[in-house]
Amino acid sequence: MRKYDEYKALMGKITDVYHTVALMHWDTEVYMPAGGGEFRSRQIGTMTGIAHEMATSKETGQLLDDLMGEGDLTCDERRNVELSKKDFEKQVKLSKEFVVQLAAAKSRAFAKWTKARKTNDFDHFADSLAELVKLKRKETEVRGYHNEPYDALLDLYEPGLTTQTLDTVFTQAKNEIVPFINEISALPKPRTDFLRRHYDKDGQWSFGVDILKTMGYDMNTGRQDISAHPFTVSFAPTDVRVTTRIDENDLLNMTWSCIHEGGHALYEQGLPVAQYGLPLGEAVSLSIHESQSRLWENHVGRSRVFWEYWFPKLQEQFPDNLGDVTLDTFYRGINTIGPNLIRTEADELHYHMHVIVRYEIERACMNGEIDAHDLPRVWNEKYREYLNVDVPTDADGILQDVHWSHGSFGYFPTYTLGSFYAAQFFHTAENTVSGMADSARNGDYSDLLKWLRENVHAHGRKYDPEDLCTRITGEPLNVKYFMDYAKKKFRQVYES
Amino acid sequence: MRKYDEYKALMGKITDVYHTVALMHWDTEVYMPAGGGEFRSRQIGTMTGIAHEMATSKETGQLLDDLMGEGDLTCDERRNVELSKKDFEKQVKLSKEFVVQLAAAKSRAFAKWTKARKTNDFDHFADSLAELVKLKRKETEVRGYHNEPYDALLDLYEPGLTTQTLDTVFTQAKNEIVPFINEISALPKPRTDFLRRHYDKDGQWSFGVDILKTMGYDMNTGRQDISAHPFTVSFAPTDVRVTTRIDENDLLNMTWSCIHEGGHALYEQGLPVAQYGLPLGEAVSLSIHESQSRLWENHVGRSRVFWEYWFPKLQEQFPDNLGDVTLDTFYRGINTIGPNLIRTEADELHYHMHVIVRYEIERACMNGEIDAHDLPRVWNEKYREYLNVDVPTDADGILQDVHWSHGSFGYFPTYTLGSFYAAQFFHTAENTVSGMADSARNGDYSDLLKWLRENVHAHGRKYDPEDLCTRITGEPLNVKYFMDYAKKKFRQVYES
Numbered sequence A, B: 001m002r003k004y005d006e007y008k009a010l011m012g013k014i015t016d017v018y019h020t021v022a023l024m025h026w027d028t029e030v031y032m033p034a035g036g037g038e039f040r041s042r043q044i045g046t047m048t049g050i051a052h053e054m055a056t057s058k059e060t061g062q063l064l065d066d067l068m069g070e071g072d073l074t075c076d077e078r079r080n081v082e083l084s085k086k087d088f089e090k091q092v093k094l095s096k097e098f099v100v101q102l103a104a105a106k107s108r109a110f111a112k113w114t115k116a117r118k119t120n121d122f123d124h125f126a127d128s129l130a131e132l133v134k135l136k137r138k139e140t141e142v143r144g145y146h147n148e149p150y151d152a153l154l155d156l157y158e159p160g161l162t163t164q165t166l167d168t169v170f171t172q173a174k175n176e177i178v179p180f181i182n183e184i185s186a187l188p189k190p191r192t193d194f195l196r197r198h199y200d201k202d203g204q205w206s207f208g209v210d211i212l213k214t215m216g217y218d219m220n221t222g223r224q225d226i227s228a229h230p231f232t233v234s235f236a237p238t239d240v241r242v243t244t245r246i247d248e249n250d251l252l253n254m255t256w257s258c259i260h261e262g263g264h265a266l267y268e269q270g271l272p273v274a275q276y277g278l279p280l281g282e283a284v285s286l287s288i289h290e291s292q293s294r295l296w297e298n299h300v301g302r303s304r305v306f307w308e309y310w311f312p313k314l315q316e317q318f319p320d321n322l323g324d325v326t327l328d329t330f331y332r333g334i335n336t337i338g339p340n341l342i343r344t345e346a347d348e349l350h351y352h353m354h355v356i357v358r359y360e361i362e363r364a365c366m367n368g369e370i371d372a373h374d375l376p377r378v379w380n381e382k383y384r385e386y387l388n389v390d391v392p393t394d395a396d397g398i399l400q401d402v403h404w405s406h407g408s409f410g411y412f413p414t415y416t417l418g419s420f421y422a423a424q425f426f427h428t429a430e431n432t433v434s435g436m437a438d439s440a441r442n443g444d445y446s447d448l449l450k451w452l453r454e455n456v457h458a459h460g461r462k463y464d465p466e467d468l469c470t471r472i473t474g475e476p477l478n479v480k481y482f483m484d485y486a487k488k489k490f491r492q493v494y495e496s
Helices: A003-030 A034-055 A058-068 A075-092 A096-119 A122-143 A149-157 A163-185 A201-215 A251-270 A286-301 A304-317 A327-334 A350-366 A372-387 A413-432 A436-441 A446-455 A465-473 A480-495 B003-030 B034-055 B058-068 B075-092 B096-119 B122-143 B149-157 B163-185 B201-215 B251-270 B286-301 B304-317 B327-334 B350-366 B372-387 B413-432 B436-441 B446-455 B465-473 B479-495
Strands: A222-226 A232-236 A239-244 B222-226 B232-236 B239-244
Touching: A003 A034, A003 A058, A003 A075, A003 A232, A003 A239, A003 B003, A003 B034, A034 A075, A034 A096, A034 B003, A034 B232, A034 B239, A058 A075, A096 A122, A122 A149, A122 A350, A122 A372, A149 A163, A149 A350, A163 A350, A163 A413, A163 A480, A201 A222, A201 A251, A201 A286, A201 A304, A222 A251, A232 A251, A232 B034, A239 A251, A239 B034, A251 A286, A251 A446, A286 A413, A286 A446, A286 A465, A304 A327, A304 A436, A327 A480, A350 A372, A350 A413, A413 A436, A413 A446, A413 A465, A413 A480, A436 A446, B003 B034, B003 B058, B003 B075, B003 B232, B003 B239, B034 B075, B034 B096, B058 B075, B096 B122, B122 B149, B122 B350, B122 B372, B149 B163, B149 B350, B163 B350, B163 B413, B163 B479, B201 B222, B201 B251, B201 B304, B222 B251, B232 B251, B239 B251, B251 B286, B251 B446, B286 B413, B286 B446, B286 B465, B304 B327, B304 B436, B327 B479, B350 B372, B350 B413, B413 B436, B413 B446, B413 B465, B413 B479, B436 B446
Parallel strands: A222 A239, B222 B239
Antiparallel strands: A232 A239, B232 B239
16 A cells, blocks of 8 residues: 555544534534433534544654655655645644633633623633633744744634734725725715515525525535524535525625525535545635635626516515615625624625634734723724714624634635635636626526636645645735725615 | 543543544444545544554553552442453454454445345445455454354443353243234234324424423433434543434334433433543443433333323324324334344334344354355345244345344344343333332323432443343343233234
């Protein structure tokens, strides 16, 4: 047996275990009876421990070292081995004791956060959050960094990403988005009343499934279910599931979540099956993953050509709600912007202000510049300054997101990077794939999907995020593409 | 840390892994998209391998040996350790190579069987079946036995069960059931036409769920879904799920499966949570498990008092189908007996003839007395002799059950033993729990469930099957109780 085949078998086995954990998470969110939670947590703990032991064992390390010195490897094989070696080194840095300590702290923090949010009582969560911040700061020291502690965490979600890069990107974004929001906000607001009429569950569900299928999401290797928070999960490229939620008084909640998760799922379904368990069978990074969901959600789903096809169908499904609404009114309504409190309900422009607030807070926490107990004050000040809103309660403020209670510091920035990558990728697609807008008018996205498959999905982690971007678009990430897209679109929406 | 606590932690961890495998099986039957099968098989293989390695490792063996010599254990603790030691010794007997070889043969056989059954082509399955028989015979040699190879397999499902015991039980059963069937079959058949009217899916579903809840099945720690073959699965006593199937032209298919699986599930929900992962937290044996499903299905569900409560509700749900049917006609209809081809559709009497056919065939196979290729002939002869039916096709004959393609030889007898235990347990319950029939007339089974919880469920594997039976009923398994029950009931049904 070739050493490489041994490595492939081992990585496949480790991946099998991680996918089993993913199935437990899916089941927990979607079908588990309420009473099953306690043992499920323990089973997830056991399996995560087993996977971690396998992934960081001496044998795994030795095998990777041997392969690093192996001459007889193809380029793809070498890339796999190098990335696995990097992943291994990241994982072994933390001692098992620290991993267990962190897992326990997260588990406590999540329970505290859940209650704190429900009862609008930040104090209930504060000590747990402070403990997590302390542990994550310790983690940054163990992992190491060049300039700032926060960089060590950014690198976990987006390999190579630093505060230096983010500062440049976010400063430019802020400098352009804020005045543009002011410009648009001064104009008369389009009608949006019809979006809040009563849209029944079954009708919404079948509309969402139709969209998913038409996007190219393969129901033979996927399925959709309902959960409190929509997500995508993959157990293999041949079993990639999405969830959605349905609010009968809010048509867009389901619509955007279907298209968004569909975009994530198309990426996972498009990863090369033959590379199962290996880096070339995995998504590049969180930003690139988010670029796929945002590209479909924003550039496809919020476009006029998209609704030229879908709006008549939606009208047919809900004649009482939409009989008196024109395509144009609908299109303007779904693209209305306005300041709001909740990140997940934000429009395409304000969204990034929500992220920047979190970025600045996370970074300061990791630098030891803010005490966790003081976060509501800092949060509310930044919301006043960047989003022009007063935060009435911590439940709709500092407590709105689950991420920190999961110990996920450094995750939020990938949402904004994903949007910017999406704009840049879509710009290239529009200039490369001929007749894309006309196809969209006919509900046909096959050429776009083919382009994404060939340029993004099929490569797995073959290229680093920046390299992939340059390969596809001819240059590294450039905020200009998002701003050009946004300015053109929202001026049209508001001035038409 | 006490050595016993170390043992408890280890057994819990191994159980976590097995329950993870169980979740994958559940998902495969219930929700997995068709395309996910291949990677699911591989993931199940990986996890089963990991569980087997943990369960048979030197460290596990050493820990058990140490504990066997430990003086400082309570009675329950000692019982756990002794049973774990026995389980360990059973599991280590097979080499990893043999386990892998057997797993591969089963996987091939299952695929062949599936196709063979679909196309009614036994020859397509014959070689695979012969290979499995050969491997299972090898397994009996490795495991060892006193009198007959088949005993080594019986012991896997029902600790201590031998052909000697079964011969006695089955001979007595045959000698009493066959003439009784002849006696009853000579009488005029009750009406059954109304059972085959169209019963819509939603109505059947909600009727089944109402029954489950009323039985005491806790939906906070359970749920029901649809699958091709009904089954019960447990991930912990706090997460025990059932499935059912619904045939819109057959009311009883769903009804019996709901009550049957409900009986299994009540057992699993009643196992002591504090003993999670340990033998005292597990079901005694397959026969005792089946005693619980059969007790509910036959003695509760097929009784007249049961339908005094439920028939009016059923009439209300399906007025067009049952408006012209009286309780008495209904009760007699659902308890009609008759020879049939398919085991899972058999009545309470013929059922055991189906099992005896399989018992005789399995035993002869393990003794090397029948060639697998010759099985359809043997099968058909026995069906002619014992069930008085001509088998028209192998699909409805030798190919009807999945068990052999799974390598499960020695499993079928536990179905019949379970029925006989059920009759004996129920006889005792009737004489112990006061007012049970009256409670049933009011849809109240709480006293019966309490009695089962205290006498069966709460003990886990504390007592061996025969000991448990003696403890509860004052004597070991005795076919008399089943025959008394059957004779009284069917004479009433047919002569009223």
